[in-house]
Amino acid sequence: AGSGKFFVGGNWKCNGTKDSIAKLVSDLNSASLEADVDVVVSPPFVYIDQVKSSLTDRIEISGQNSWVGKGGAFTGEISVEQLKDIGCKWVILGHSERRHVIGEKDEFIGKKAAYALSEGLGVIACIGEKLEEREAGKTFDICFEQLKAFADAVPSWDKVVVAYEPVWAIGTGKVASPQQAQEVHVAVRDWLKKNVSEEVASKTRIIYGGSVNGGNCAELAKEEDIDGFLVGGASLKGPEFATIVNSAT
Numbered sequence: 654a655g656s657g658k659f660f661v662g663g664n665w666k667c668n669g670t671k672d673s674i675a676k677l678v679s680d681l682n683s684a685s686l687e688a689d690v691d692v693v694v695s696p697p698f699v700y701i702d703q704v705k706s707s708l709t710d711r712i713e714i715s716g717q718n719s720w721v722g723k724g725g726a727f728t729g730e731i732s733v734e735q736l737k738d739i740g741c742k743w744v745i746l747g748h749s750e751r752r753h754v755i756g757e758k759d760e761f762i763g764k765k766a767a768y769a770l771s772e773g774l775g776v777i778a779c780i781g782e783k784l785e786e787r788e789a790g791k792t793f794d795i796c797f798e799q800l801k802a803f804a805d806a807v808p809s810w811d812k813v814v815v816a817y818e819p820v821w822a823i824g825t826g827k828v829a830s831p832q833q834a835q836e837v838h839v840a841v842r843d844w845l846k847k848n849v850s851e852e853v854a855s856k857t858r859i860i861y862g863g864s865v866n867g868g869n870c871a872e873l874a875k876e877e878d879i880d881g882f883l884v885g886g887a888s889l890k891g892p893e894f895a896t897i898v899n900s901a902t
C-alpha cells in the first residue's frame with residue numbers, strides 16, 4: 654500500500670435478497686474495521702435503501718452504475734440525483750461487466766464520470782484488459798485508452814479512485830500476482846503523471862480488483878502502488894470482507 658488512505662470497495666453486483674442482505678449488513682456492523690481505511694459497499698439499487706437504513710455509518714454506499722445526465726425519460730436507468738437522494742456517496746463506473754456484457758463505450762463512461770462528479774459523487778473508475786489483450790501485449794494500451802476517456806471528461810480527480818481490474822481475473826478465481834498488479838498500477842500512475850499532473854498521479858488512489866479474497870489480499874496490499882481493493886465475490890461474506898479491509902495493517 655502507498656501513502657494515501659487505503660480504500661476497499663465491495664461490489665455486490667446483482668446478488669442477494671432482503672434476507673441475505675440483512676445478514677450481510679449485520680455481519681458488517683459487527684466486524685472490526687481498521688480506522689484508517691475508506692470502506693464502501695455497492696448493493697444492488699433495489700436494496701440500497703434497506704442497506705442505508707441498517708448499515709453502520711462507518712461504511713459508505715456506492716451505486717453500481719448511474720445515468721449519464723440528469724434523470725428523466727430513461728426507462729430502467731437510475732440517476733445520480735436519485736443515488737444522492739438515497740444516501741450514496743460513490744458510484745462505480747466502467748465496470749468490465751458493463752463494458753463487455755452490456756456494451757458501454759469509453760466515451761459514454763467518461764461522460765457518466767463527469768456528470769457524477771459534477772453532482773458531488775465520488776467515482777470508482779474501472780479499467781482493465783481482457784485476456785486476449787494481455788496475451789497480445791496490449792495491457793498498457795487498453796488501460797491507457799480507458800484512462801484517457803476518463804481524463805478527457807473529468808474536470809477534477811479529487812474524488813476519483815481508479816480501479817485496475819483485469820477482466821481475466823474478475824470472478825474467475827484467477828487473481829493477478831502482486832507483481833502483475835503492481836506493474837500496471839505503476840504504469841497507470843506514470844500515465845497520470847505525464848498526461849494529467851504530478852499531483853494527481855501521487856494523490857489518486859489506484860485499487861486492484863479481480864478475485865481478491867481473504868487469503869491473497871495481504872500479499873497484494875504489500876505492493877507500494879496498490880492503494881486498496883475492489884472486491885466482488887468475497888465482499889458478500891462479511892468476515893472475509895473485513896479481513897480484506899484490514900489487510901494493509
Ligand code: PEP
Nearest residue numbers: 823824862863864885886
Ligand atoms: C468486481 O466485480 O469488481 C470483482 C473484482 O469481482 P471478483 O472479486 O468476484 O473477481
